[in-house]
Amino acid sequence: MPHNSAHQRHAAPRTEAIALRRAGLSRRQIRERLGPLADGTLTDLLEGEPPPEWTKRPNAKDDLRARARDLRRAGRTYDEIVAELDVSKSSVSLWVRDLPKPTKSPEEMHRMREARWAPYREERDRRTAETKAAATKEIGTLTDRELFLLGVGLYWAEGAKSKPYARRESVQFVNSDPDMITVYLAWLKLLGVETGGLRCHVMIHESADTPAAERYWADLVGIDVSALGKTALKKHNPKTVRKNTEGDYRGCLVIRVLQGADLYRRIEGWWYGIVLGAKQPS
Numbered sequence: 001m002p003h004n005s006a007h008q009r010h011a012a013p014r015t016e017a018i019a020l021r022r023a024g025l026s027r028r029q030i031r032e033r034l035g036p037l038a039d040g041t042l043t044d045l046l047e048g049e050p051p052p053e054w055t056k057r058p059n060a061k062d063d064l065r066a067r068a069r070d071l072r073r074a075g076r077t078y079d080e081i082v083a084e085l086d087v088s089k090s091s092v093s094l095w096v097r098d099l100p101k102p103t104k105s106p107e108e109m110h111r112m113r114e115a116r117w118a119p120y121r122e123e124r125d126r127r128t129a130e131t132k133a134a135a136t137k138e139i140g141t142l143t144d145r146e147l148f149l150l151g152v153g154l155y156w157a158e159g160a161k162s163k164p165y166a167r168r169e170s171v172q173f174v175n176s177d178p179d180m181i182t183v184y185l186a187w188l189k190l191l192g193v194e195t196g197g198l199r200c201h202v203m204i205h206e207s208a209d210t211p212a213a214e215r216y217w218a219d220l221v222g223i224d225v226s227a228l229g230k231t232a233l234k235k236h237n238p239k240t241v242r243k244n245t246e247g248d249y250r251g252c253l254v255i256r257v258l259q260g261a262d263l264y265r266r267i268e269g270w271w272y273g274i275v276l277g278a279k280q281p282s
Contacts, residue, residue: 013034013045014044014045016033016034017030017034017042017045017046018045018046018049020033020034021046021049021051021052022049024052025052026051026052027042027046027051030042030046061091064085064087064091064095065095067085068081068085068087068091068092068095068096069095069096069099071084071085072096072099072102073099073102074102075102075103075104075108076102077102078092078093078096081096144190147186147187147190148187148190148191149274150183150187151183151184151186151187151188151190151191152267152270152271152274153271153274154180154183154184154187155171155173155184155187155267156267156271158173158174158175158180158184159171159172159173159267160172160173160174161268162264162268169260169261169264169265170256170257170260170261170264171256171257171260171263171264171267172254172255172256172257172260173254173255173256174203174252174253174254174255175252175253176250176251176252176253178220178250181217181220181221181253181255182220184255185221185255188257191263193257193263195221195222195223197257197258197259198221198255198256198257198258199229199255199256199258200217200218200221200223200227200228200229200253200254200255200256201228201229201230201231201232201253201254202214202217202228202231202232202250202251202252202253202254203231203232203234203251203252203253203254204231204232204233204234204250204251204252205233205234205236205249205251206233206234206235206236207236208249208250208251210231210233212250213231213249213250213251214228214231216250217250217253220253221253221255232254234251
């Protein structure tokens, strides 16, 4: 019987306390309305009733956690979230580990790789440029003998050569590199072969800008376009994937020395002289 009386005594205050709680009052405000109450008694009266939102202490990490989850849903990586929110990676992992790992398009992956490696490429390119510039200075001005020996080696590497099964004692040079052509022409001039003793024509793919290529090579040699021989067009093979299709593609220039049999024989002899010199250096 006493137990029932105590329950009845608390029933009315509990009902009122819950009503006040649901109205958004704090514990202090409820105590002021109901009169002096011990903390334990007030806790019993409010059992099962959550406190109103405004009474909760603000937690700065709650905002960070919500922002981290938004960023993760938007496809951001852990490192990107860490960088943007200035929090630890362990915190980010704890906040978003239940969310699916974002997938990125090939384009996004390419941009990420480019951004990651850009500083290293810039440093590599800087060192490469410095090395090339220093090496260029090491060469300086070529002597006639240096150019002579260089030209012999250049021709024997890139020029036409007579074979035992096909004797062709002619001096003919084919190349697509304008710098190689420039050095070769300088070498021929050193040997006394002027442009008037040359016959040149262009070899190029049929889909390229042939007139532009012809003008380019004629200007490089120092002759009129009309002095070029008939351009040789390479037929298109649909099974071949061509990579040299950019605006600087100009095909190859073929340079033949007129009446060059005697010069060819000397070139062959010069080359063998270089080989013997390499075998028996002084």
